[in-house]
Amino acid sequence: xxxxxxxxxxxxxxxxxxxxxxxxxxxxxxxxxxxxxxxxxxxxxxxxxxxxxxxxxxxxxxxxxxxxxxxxxxxxxxxxxxxxxxxxxxxxxxxxxxxxxxxxxxxxxxxxxxxxxxxxxxxxxxxxxxxxxxxxxxxxxxxxxxxxxxxxxxxxxxxxxxxxxxxxxxxxxxxxxxxxxxxxxxxxxxxxxxxxxxxxxxxxxxxxxxxxxxxxxxxxxxxxxxxxxxxxxxxxxxxxxxxxxxxxxxxxxxxxxxxxxxxxxxxxxxxxxxxxxxxxxxxxxxxxxxxxxxxxxxxxxxxxxxxxxxxxxxxxxxxxxxxxxxxxxxxxxxxxxxxxxxxxxxxxxxxxxxxxxxxxxxxxxxxxxxxxxxxxxxxxxxxxxxxxxxxxxxxxxxxxxxxxxxxxxxxxxxxxxxxxxxxxxxxxxxxxxxxxxxxxxxxxxxxxxxxxxxxxxxxxxxxx
Numbered sequence: 033x034x035x036x037x038x039x040x041x042x043x044x045x046x047x048x049x050x051x052x053x054x055x056x057x058x059x060x061x062x063x064x065x066x067x068x069x070x071x072x073x074x075x076x077x078x079x080x081x082x083x084x085x086x087x088x089x090x091x092x093x094x095x096x097x098x099x100x101x102x103x104x105x106x107x108x109x110x111x112x113x114x115x116x117x118x119x120x121x122x123x124x125x126x127x128x129x130x131x132x133x134x135x136x137x138x139x140x141x142x143x144x145x146x147x148x149x150x151x152x153x154x155x156x157x158x159x160x161x162x163x164x165x166x167x168x169x170x171x172x173x174x175x176x177x178x179x180x181x182x183x184x185x186x187x188x189x190x191x192x193x194x195x196x197x198x199x200x201x202x203x204x205x206x207x208x209x210x211x212x213x214x215x216x217x218x219x220x221x222x223x224x225x226x227x228x229x230x231x232x233x234x235x236x237x238x239x240x241x242x243x244x245x246x247x248x249x250x251x252x253x254x255x256x257x258x259x260x261x262x263x264x265x266x267x268x269x270x271x272x273x274x275x276x277x278x279x280x281x282x283x284x285x286x287x288x289x290x291x292x293x294x295x296x297x298x299x300x301x302x303x304x305x306x307x308x309x310x311x312x313x314x315x316x317x318x319x320x321x322x323x324x325x326x327x328x329x330x331x332x333x334x335x336x337x338x339x340x341x342x343x344x345x346x347x348x349x350x351x352x353x354x355x356x357x358x359x360x361x362x363x364x365x366x367x368x369x370x371x372x373x374x375x376x377x378x379x380x381x382x383x384x385x386x387x388x389x390x391x392x393x394x395x396x397x398x399x400x401x402x403x404x405x406x407x408x409x410x411x412x413x414x415x416x417x418x419x420x421x422x423x424x425x426x427x428x429x430x431x432x433x434x435x436x437x438x439x440x441x442x443x444x445x446x447x448x449x450x451x452x453x454x455x456x457x458x459x460x461x462x463x464x465x466x467x468x469x470x471x472x473x474x475x476x477x478x479x480x481x482x483x484x485x486x487x488x489x490x491x492x493x494x495x496x
Contacts, residue, residue, distance in 0.1 A: 048149055049136055051466030056129060056156040058459030062452040063421040064166030065121040066440035071168040074103070075117050081107035082115065086258075097269055100254060101209040102170035120168045127176045128165030132156040134179040135364050141186060142324045143372050149470050150406065151364075151371035153463060157413040160295045160356065160363055162420060163428075167440060170211055171357050177207035178217040179364065185221045185243070189228045192235055198242035205246035209254065216361045219331045227323060271350040272342075282344040282352050286430035287336050290355040290437070294428045296366060297416065299409045303370040306405055310376040310398070318379060321372060328365040335362040343430075356428045356438045370409065374471075377402040410467075414460050421446050421456060 073089060077096040080088035080103070087096045087103040096103070109123045110116075132152045139148030155161055165172050181203035188196030200221075207214030230236045255261045276282060283289075292301060308325070315322045339359050343352030351358050377399045383390055420426070424445045429437040446452045 048466040048470035049133075049152070051462045051469070052149065052153055052156075053129060053132065055459040055462030055464075055466065056132060056153075057125075058455045058462065059157065059417055060125050060128070060162065060165060060459075062446060062456035062459065063162055063417060064442055064444075065118060066163060066167045066426065066442050067117065068167075068440045071117065071440075074098075074106075074170060075120060075168055077103045078106040078110065078120065079115065082110060095259070098170065099209045099211060101206055102173045102211070105173065106168075117168050121166060124168060124172050125165050128161060128172045129156070131161075131172065131176045131179055131364075134176070134183055135367065138179065138183050138186065138364075139368055139371060141183070143321065143368070144375050146374045146378075146470060147368070147371045149371075149467065150374055150410075151367040153410060153467060154300070154367040154370055154413070155364055157410065157417055157463070158296065158300070158363065158367070159413070159416040159420060160360070162417055163426065163440065164356070164360065169357070171213070171360055174207050174211035174213055175361060175364075177203050177210060178214045178361065181207055181214070182217050182220060186224055188239060188243075189221075189224050189230075192230075192232070192239075194235065194238045194242050197239035198246070201243035201246045204243065205250045208247050209250055213358075213361050216331065216335050219334060220327050220365075223327045223330055227327075272348065274349045275347050276349045276352055280352075280434065280436055282347055283431055284340060284344045286343060286352060287340055287355055287359060289432060290359070290428060290430050293432070295356065295359065295363070297409075297412055299405070299412045300366070300370060303373065303405050303409045304366060306402060307369050307373045307376065310373070310380070310402070314376070314379065318376065321375060325369055325372060328369050331365045332362045335359055352430060353436055354438050355430050370406070373402045373406050418456065421452070 073096070076089045077087040077098070080086060080090075080096075081100075084092055087098075087100050088094050089096050106120050106123060110119065113119045132155055135155050136148040136152040139151040141148075143151075181200050184196050184200035184203055187193070188200055204214060204217065207217065255265055259265065292298060296304075308329075311318065311322055311325050336359055339351050339355060342348045342358070343355070380395055380402075381399050383395055420442075422445050424442050425439070426442070427435070427437050427439045429435070431437075446456075
């Protein structure tokens with residue numbers, strides 16, 4: 033039996049994440065759903081599973097050239113809740129919220145609870161995530177399983193657990209059989225493993241077998257047994273053959289254009305840069321944070337580089353126009369780096385205790401700048417979400433001087449007087465309440481330091 037005090041403690045400890053998740057759900061439901069040719073095509077594949085048992089598109093035998101698991105999950109959801117793209121989009125939204133929870137757990141595990149919460153909010157309210165989680169696309173499903181794979185893998189590495197390695201392998205198999213972008217999640221897992229310096233060869237070998245076996249078995253089952261193809265068939269895809277239209281001149285900066293103007297936004301990019309400046313300024317004092325930020329960077333850069341090579345060097349149409357999807361797996365790691373400002377600012381705030389001669393004015397200015405930058409970035413995401421909900425057409429350009437990029441339609445934009453707009457504002461309020469409650473002690477510490485600073489200056493001014 034829970035006592036009244038225990039219940040209060042439980043609510044106090046868990047309200048931040050619950051408040052944030054409730055708020056994100058309200059905000060998400062006030063936006064979209066969005067649709068385009070890709071969403072219609074994938075909806076047809078899910079219908080094919082219901083009609084023929086395989087993800088055929090429109091006609092029998094015309095199988096979609098994507099891994100199958102996402103369409104089977106969608107078809108199962110349609111079985112229970114009815115066949116409509118609205119219901120399917122709601123499933124994607126739920127999986128997006130699931131990804132938010134896993135990012136919180138990953139951030140909490142490697143950085144701390146506060147960083148996990150801020151990373152979850154930055155992720156869930158970024159325009160990038162809101163658009164994809166309100167579109168009937170398998171990308172969000174793939175990321176959800178991939179993040180579960182990463183979280184279980186981190187725990188397996190830290191605990192030396194073969195069982196957790198197998199669990200991570202099952203999630204990796206699920207992600208890989210949803211979309212091939214799952215392979216990018218092997219990068220942080222490999223680096224975590226290298227940092228862990230495993231000593232027992234037998235345990236390591238068992239972990240590797242437990243991790244790799246599910247993906248291998250399920251891939252063989254689908255491609256060789258069900259489709260009658262070999263494993264190389266997974267690399268036969270139009271994304272790797274269709275070139276850009278004549279007149280489209282690919283630019284090597286297309287990924288940067290997307291991130292700066294749409295995917296992240298200027299303030300988000302500045303927050304990431306500020307976080308990295310703090311990291312390298314105090315890399316010796318923050319060895320663990322340095323290690324985790326480097327893992328995030330080492331994951332982000334290959335994802336972006338692969339897209340640049342495919343889209344700009346090889347002139348392929350899909351990687352060039354679809355930066356919103358090809359670079360999507362980098363988003364959680366951008367969020368973790370930006371959110372780690374919280375832990376770095378707390379460290380900087382406590383520096384005078386260990387280094388009395390350090391410039392306290394600089395320390396105070398740095399902490400205030402970090403806190404304000406993170407707050408303004410979240411506010412900018414609020415504003416972007418607000419505009420998304422009222423837009424009937426979106427184009428995520430990859431060149432600002434050309435009409436090229438990824439476009440979506442919103443058949444039901446809302447206005448200021450609608451019920452959904454009120455729900456959106458309520459969602460923002462829940463998110464803010466969760467963050468403020470989680471940060472109350474740290475904010476109190478900052479205000480206390482600032483008060484002492486002001487009092488100290490006043491005392492100096494009063495001296496004759």
